[in-house]
Amino acid sequence: AQSVTQLDSQVPVFEEAPVELRCNYSSSVSVYLFWYVQYPNQGLQLLLKYLSGSTLVKGINGFEAEFNKSQTSFHLRKPSVHISDTAEYFCAVRMNRDDKIIFGKGTRLHILP
Amino acid sequence: KAGVTQTPRYLIKTRGQQVTLSCSPISGHRSVSWYQQTPGQGLQFLFEYFSETQRNKGNFPGRFSGRQFSNSRSEMNVSTLELGDSALYLCASSLGRRGLEEQFFGPGTRLTVL
Numbered sequence: 001a002q003s004v005t006q007l008d009s010q011v012p013v014f015e016e017a018p019v020e021l022r023c024n025y026s027s028s029v030s031v032y033l034f035w036y037v038q039y040p041n042q043g044l045q046l047l048l049k050y051l052s053g054s055t056l057v058k059g060i061n062g063f064e065a066e067f068n069k070s071q072t073s074f075h076l077r078k079p080s081v082h083i084s085d086t087a088e089y090f091c092a093v094r095m096n097r098d099d100k101i102i103f104g105k106g107t108r109l110h111i112l113p
Numbered sequence: 114k115a116g117v118t119q120t121p122r123y124l125i126k127t128r129g130q131q132v133t134l135s136c137s138p139i140s141g142h143r144s145v146s147w148y149q150q151t152p153g154q155g156l157q158f159l160f161e162y163f164s165e166t167q168r169n170k171g172n173f174p175g176r177f178s179g180r181q182f183s184n185s186r187s188e189m190n191v192s193t194l195e196l197g198d199s200a201l202y203l204c205a206s207s208l209g210r211r212g213l214e215e216q217f218f219g220p221g222t223r224l225t226v227l
Contacts, residue, residue: 036218041220042220043117043203043205043218043219043220043221044156044203044205044216044218045218046215046216046217049215090155090156092156099161099168099169100158100169100171101146101158102158103148103155103156103157103158104155105154105155106155106156
């Protein structure tokens with residue numbers, strides 16, 4: 001069965017420090033990969049997506065992610081976080097076979113002053 | 114361009130009642146998806162509609178149903194509410210039916226079942 005694992009439920013990071021949010025998936029078919037951000041009391045907003053081509057994907061707000069097919073990972077990174085990055089981040093996988101989308105359980109990013 | 118709107122934003126019901134939530138997609142978007150978000154289970158896919166037809170369905174009991182109208186507006190209904198149905202229900206719209214396209218999410222309807 002397909003699944004998405006976000007290894008860290010919470011990640012505390014000092015402001016201006018780099019951060020990596022981890023995402024691993026399991027699937028026997030090809031996939032599309034997404035990262036979404038949810039600010040408090042809001043819906044989800046797309047940060048970036050991988051459909052094909054270059055494995056390094058750049059998104060909004062300075063975030064980027066790298067698709068690693070051999071490790072079935074799609075980790076999200078930012079070189080220097082800001083207090084406004086405080087939010088919950090969701091990794092999602094959409095299966096090519098049936099277009100169903102599966103979300104990870106989310107990682108809360110806490111920015112420390 | 115207006116974003117995805119969901120009504121109502123907050124709802125309180127009691128066990129056994131039924132509820133209907135509404136979603137208006139971005140103008141021109143024909144695909145609408147619904148998700149349930151809870152602290153324990155995270156985001157779970159409910160169903161997806163395109164041009165008034167259900168395309169995909171998640172693993173939810175038959176008490177959860179939905180429909181889409183000709184103007185792409187969508188409603189979801191939950192009958193015989195249970196305490197475990199308390200959640201944030203999110204609606205997302207996209208232009209077409211393929212999964213390549215970005216989904217735009219509404220702010221959600223927070224349902225509390227007492």
